[in-house]
Amino acid sequence: MPNAQDPVVSQEKFDEMVKELEHLKTVRRTEIAKNLEYARSLGDLSENAEYQEARDLQAATEERIKKLEEFVKYSKIITEGKKKNEVGFGSKVSIRKEGDSNLHEYTIVGSEEVDMRVKKLSHISPLGAALMGKKKGDVFTFQTPAGKQTYTIEKVS
Secondary structure, three states: OOOOOOOEEOHHHHHHHHHHHHHHHHHHHHHHHHHHHHHHHOOOHHHOHHHHHHHHHHHHHHHHHHHHHHHHHHOEEOOOOOOOOEOOOOOEEEEEEOOOOOEEEEEEEOHHHOEHHHOEEEOOOHHHHHHOOOEOOOEEEEEEOOEEEEEEEEEEO
């Protein structure tokens, strides 16, 4: 059932998840079934580590399939174009912390696409939410565990 917590994603991320789901349902399920059949052929299942490992892998794979099916069913794909010079989904934004000379650059994404290693920031994170709708030159403050932080938006693309 759709709700406000449904994932918001780019078409690229949605396609990636659909591809993974198809792979798990076809290729991976077949591999696991073969592993289970082989492990069963080894005899006593109560002391068969290979059988238990295959069953655990099967359970984990089925759980991932279930999660991906829910994701595909309820995801909202962001298709609206970005507004020029305004922070929104897919925007690349450069910000500078008050009193700091370093620029911090982020891309605003849905929560399913977050990857801080490549500076992909969720639109619902404290910083991401504070950035949404802002424009170049805007100064904004948001609450962090360390207290309030003030930043200036240097660039939006």
